[in-house]
Amino acid sequence: MAHSAVSQVSVAVPVGSDLSIRRSIFKPHTLSFCGTLWAPILTLDLSTKNARSKYRYTICMSVQQANAPKVSVSPLQLEDAKEPPLNTFKPKEPYTATIVSVERLVGPKAPGEVCHVVIDHGGNVPYWEGQSYGVIPPGENPKKPGSPHNVRLYSIASTRYGDSFDGRTASLCVRRALYYDPEKGKEDPSKSGVCSNFLCNAKPGDKVQITGPSGKIMLLPEDDPNATHIMIATGTGIAPFRGYLRRMFMESVPKYKFGGLAWLFLGVANSDSLLYDDEFSKYLRDHPDNFRYDTALSREQKNKNGGKMYVQDKIEDYSDEIFKLLDGGAHIYFCGLKGMMPGIQGTLKRVAEERGVSWEEKLSQLKKNKQWHVEVY
Numbered sequence: 001m002a003h004s005a006v007s008q009v010s011v012a013v014p015v016g017s018d019l020s021i022r023r024s025i026f027k028p029h030t031l032s033f034c035g036t037l038w039a040p041i042l043t044l045d046l047s048t049k050n051a052r053s054k055y056r057y058t059i060c061m062s063v064q065q066a067n068a069p070k071v072s073v074s075p076l077q078l079e080d081a082k083e084p085p086l087n088t089f090k091p092k093e094p095y096t097a098t099i100v101s102v103e104r105l106v107g108p109k110a111p112g113e114v115c116h117v118v119i120d121h122g123g124n125v126p127y128w129e130g131q132s133y134g135v136i137p138p139g140e141n142p143k144k145p146g147s148p149h150n151v152r153l154y155s156i157a158s159t160r161y162g163d164s165f166d167g168r169t170a171s172l173c174v175r176r177a178l179y180y181d182p183e184k185g186k187e188d189p190s191k192s193g194v195c196s197n198f199l200c201n202a203k204p205g206d207k208v209q210i211t212g213p214s215g216k217i218m219l220l221p222e223d224d225p226n227a228t229h230i231m232i233a234t235g236t237g238i239a240p241f242r243g244y245l246r247r248m249f250m251e252s253v254p255k256y257k258f259g260g261l262a263w264l265f266l267g268v269a270n271s272d273s274l275l276y277d278d279e280f281s282k283y284l285r286d287h288p289d290n291f292r293y294d295t296a297l298s299r300e301q302k303n304k305n306g307g308k309m310y311v312q313d314k315i316e317d318y319s320d321e322i323f324k325l326l327d328g329g330a331h332i333y334f335c336g337l338k339g340m341m342p343g344i345q346g347t348l349k350r351v352a353e354e355r356g357v358s359w360e361e362k363l364s365q366l367k368k369n370k371q372w373h374v375e376v377y
């Protein structure tokens with residue numbers, strides 16, 4: 001009887017990028033087997049009308065994977081490299097990649113739009129988790145007639161294997177930049193962001209000029225798979241952390257067996273604006289000893305003073321633990337809008353001083369030890 005339960009539900013599902021489909025056809029279950037309560041896993045409910053054939057899911061049956069289903073990937077040569085690839089393609093000679101898919105990530109009540117953009121680079125623009133691609137939108141630079149647009153950088157939101165686990169794609173998490181004219185009180189399309197709108201409007205098969213990969217500040221310290229990582233994101237700043245977390249909890253890579261702690265703080269406006277929440281919630285169920293996930297919903301939650309709940313308020317709630325982890329060598333990463341840093345640094349400074357510690361000294365020690373990683377834009 002136990003065996004039949006296992007064969008029915010021990011299913012590892014490399015999840016595709018369509019979150020709405022994932023939400024609707026995968027249902028969490030808990031089962032007991034040989035007297036042990038197994039972690040909740042996902043089963044595929046193919047009876048639903050949403051399980052349409054255009055979404056291709058690979059299903060591998062494995063009893064061992066039932067506890068913490070992971071996707072086995074064939075290691076890329078990148079796993080053996082000592083240094084990450086850097087600027088393989090430069091703005092003067094970009095790589096022409098192809099859009100695989102563009103999917104809206106947020107619900108109807110989210111202010112603004114964020115899209116998940118999957119790009120096929122054919123394995124020619126390899127990268128490590130935490131790096132960025134540059135994108136050159138089509139058209140002419142209005143400030144330099146006859147020249148292409150300037151490069152815009154986007155943090156890569158997938159692991160080096162990409163969402164299709166074959167090392168041929170990279171995913172970006174892009175906020176569509178719109179301009180609201182304060183005087184007219186409405187959107188002015190002539191001032192919309194060029195590159196983000198190009199990416200969010202792109203269709204499968206469209207060509208996209210990419211450069212990079214770039215950046216070393218947000219790389220994971222892979223020599224220490226048992227490290228603690230505190231990740232603080234606002235909005236699309238989630239991108240590099242989605243890559244980290246897929247590497248830690250979704251993929252099975254022989255050379256990288258994560259045994260440390262990953263703690264994600266994500267700040268967005270409201271619950272409809274949460275990004276990749278299904279993936280993170282699944283890691284919480286499957287890896288409760290290695291993953292913590294806290295969200296700050298500024299328009300839905302109140303902080304302890306009755307004001308809007310921002311990530312720095314969440315950090316303050318856990319400041320004792322965070323400081324202890326930092327004292328123990330934890331890495332702390334920040335990614336998102338520039339505006340997030342003053343509030344967060346103010347909170348950390350106040351908490352440090354309450355503990356009788358000079359924040360300036362602590363910060364310079366964190367930087368010296370390479371524990372402090374910031375990528376804000």
Ligand code: FAD
Nearest residue numbers: 152153154155174175177179191192193194195196236377
């Ligand atoms: P642009 O055309 O460059 O316009 C910039 C802004 O100005 C827009 O908000 C636009 O609406 C406004 N604007 C345009 N014309 C006018 C005007 N006449 N008057 C007033 N305002 C005007 N972004 C992401 O979404 N996701 C990421 O993961 C990401 N990662 C990044 C990583 C790094 C390291 C850096 C540096 C940036 C990152 N960015 C990311 C930001 C990204 O590079 C772009 O800056 C962003 O997408 C806006 O580019 P755009 O071409 O759409 O807007």
